[in-house]
Amino acid sequence: QVQLVESGGGLVHPGASLRLSCAASGLTMSRLAMGWFRQPPGKEREFVAGISRSGGPTTIADSMKGRVTISRDNAKNTVYLQIDSLKHEDTAVYYCTAGRALFTTDNNYDYWGQGTQVTVSS
Numbered sequence: 001q002v003q004l005v006e007s008g009g010g011l012v013h014p015g016a017s018l019r020l021s022c023a024a025s026g027l028t029m030s031r032l033a034m035g036w037f038r039q040p041p042g043k044e045r046e047f048v049a050g051i052s053r054s055g056g057p058t059t060i061a062d063s064m065k066g067r068v069t070i071s072r073d074n075a076k077n078t079v080y081l082q083i084d085s086l087k088h089e090d091t092a093v094y095y096c097t098a099g100r101a102l103f104t105t106d107n108n109y110d111y112w113g114q115g116t117q118v119t120v121s122s
Helices: none
Strands: 003-007 010-012 018-025 033-039 046-051 058-060 068-073 078-083 092-099 116-120
Touching: 003 092, 018 033, 018 092, 018 116, 033 068, 033 078, 046 068, 046 078, 058 068
Parallel strands: 010 116
Antiparallel strands: 003 018, 018 078, 033 046, 033 092, 046 058, 068 078, 092 116
C-alpha cells in the first residue's frame, strides 16, 4: 500500500522558516518525481515545487522562487520542502505527491498524502 505522510507543519510567525517532510512507503521513490502542492483556505490547490527522480532538475512556482527549496533523500524515501520568510498568504494545507514525471499540474500525479497544515499568523 502506497503511503505519503507529510509532517512539519504548524503555526508560525511571519518571517519564520519551516521544513516540511514527506515520508514515502509502498513505492520506490527513486523511480518517481516528487512534488509539493498547497491549498489555501477557500482556494484551489496550486503547485509549489517539484523535483525529478534523480534530485537534479527542480521546478519552483514563480510566486515562491527565492523562498522555497525542494530536496529529496532517496535512501530515506523522503522529500523535503524548505520555506523561508513565511508570509500570511502561505497559510495552506501542503500536500506531497508522487508521479512519473515532474509536472506542475496536479492531475498528472498518481499518489497524494493527506496534507499538513501550515498557518502563518502574528
